[in-house]
Amino acid sequence: MKGEPLNERVAFIRGEDQLQLKLESTKASYKSREPVKINLQAQNGEGKPSFGNFSVTVVDETKVPADEDSETTILSHLLLTSDLKGYVEQPNYYFNQPTDEVNRALDNLMLTQGYRRYVWKEEVAATAAAKPQFAVEGLGIDISGQVQTLNKKPVPNASVMLMSLQARVNKVATADSMGRFKFDGIFMTDSVKFTVQARGNKNNDRVKVILDSLPKAKVGISKNKADFARNSAIIEQIIAKGGKAAQGLSAMQYLKQVDIKTTKTSVDRDITPQGMFRIPEGSADQTVTFPEAADCNTLSMCLQAKLQGIDIISEMGYTKIKDMRPSTKGETDLVLILDGRKITSPDEISEILVGSILPTDVAKVMVVRSNMAMKNLLGGSAIMIITRVGAARKPAYNKRSYRRAQRLQQSARVLFAAI
Structure with a gap:
């Protein structure tokens, strides 16, 4: 076929738009x-004054020698090495001091590594048959996954x-023969919590x-990472200076070896990795677990039953935790921390207490009220909820929770139908 491309040769076009920097010292x-x-x-390519933010590093080249031609810079990476497949020796050489000789060397580099061959029919066929690695982004977000048994086998349908x-989202989907499911085009704002539940055949939970x-x-590892230039003369000179200083004890003193021994801290693999806010063991005023968590519809019910001196109320549409102890001189909101993350949004606090965190998913709850050091760190009296990782959570079926979910689903259908 005439006009069919066979290969291309990359050419480097040097622009005169680089900053010209000049340093002057008073002495x-x-x-x-x-x-x-x-x-x-600082001047631009046209010699006019320019402005910018600059960082400066001062190095003694007699002790740390540097070869600017061998450096890999942002400029050399963006304009040269990122477009060539092979290794480029001394990439900054082509930009440090451009001369006619450097330009000829740059053109020779393009002749060596700048050729690209085409077999056009194969290219067209491969392009037509190839599928995009990433799907086209649409409106909303997609939530997908797989339903598995406790033995990690897919659950069909x-x-x-x-x-x-x-x-205000309530959707139902049916998994395929491999247990795969997908919810398309869901509109959610930032930091919204959602719950995904599944049931197998015959309502098996x-x-x-x-x-x-x-x-x-x-x-x-980048193929064009900076080369390591070993200057044995400089290294021997530094070692020699250090040895003389050690003998006279004038500039350098050698300390005896110090062996530090410690024991590895045991990590509970069933606990969700914690964030920056943590309560060490023994620092909490009260630590509780929920052995009968399946009897609670929501997390707020278990907290109300187990923790002393608190009250969980609904105020202005938000669920809050109040400290009812007499020493607090009235009601005080307790700081809520979930897996080491401080929760400040009223919407998210309400979501955690009434729906997004199930009582069966909670490993333990720690309360801090009198430890002043921990209160200063956490921002006041606090309740920390520590959850289990997904693999360690035990599925629990509660008829009241299931019926409540059905009522919410029916209410959502009526609401969307009215809209």
Whole structure:
């Protein structure tokens, strides 16, 4: 076919738009610890004054030698090495001091590594058959995953329900033969909590829901990382200076070896990883667990029954935890901390207390009231809720909770039908 591309040769077009930096010092030499004043002039490619934010590093090149031609800079990476497949030796050489010789070397580099071959029919066929790695973004978000048994086997045709009281979302989906499900185009604001529940065949609740997550980006070694230049003469000179100083004890003293031994802190793998706010063991005024958590419809019911001197009330549409002890001189809102994260949003606090965190998912609850050091750290009297990881949570079926969810679903259908 005529006009069919066979290959291309990359050419480098050097622009005259780089900043021209000039440093001037008021003196040629300075004494030890004497203030140094440096004047910096910045001009654009046209020689006109320019402005910007600059960082400066001062290095003694007699002790730490540097070769600017061998450095990998932002400029050399963006304009050169990122577009070439092979290794580029001394990438900054082509930008440090551009001359005719440097430009010829740069053109030779393009001749060596700047060719790209095309087999056009194969390219067109591969492009037509290839599927995009990432789907086109649409309106809303997608929530997908898989329903599995406790033995990690897929549950076909499982019934999956997604609920969020704060976002007023209530949807039902049916999993496929491999247990996969997906909710499309869901509109949610930031920091909204939602609950995903599933039931297998014959309303079996001994299943678990595994939500999909984004794959982690792979970080590898760059082929154009900076070369290590070993200057044995400089290293030997530094070692020699250190040895003489050690003999006279004038500038350097060698300490005896210190061995530090410790024991590895045991980590409970069933506990969700905690954030920055933590209460050490023995620092809490009260620590409770919920052995009969299945009897509570919501987390607020278990907290009200187990914790002393608190009251959970609904005020202006929000659920709050109040400290009712006489020493507090009236009601005081307790700070709520979930897995080491301080919760400040009234919407999120209400969501945690009445729906998003099930009592069966809670490993333990710690209360701080009298420890002044912990109160200063946490911002006042606080309740810390520590949950279990997903694999360690035991599925619990509560008829009242299930009926309540059905009523919410029916109310949502009526609301959306009215809209």
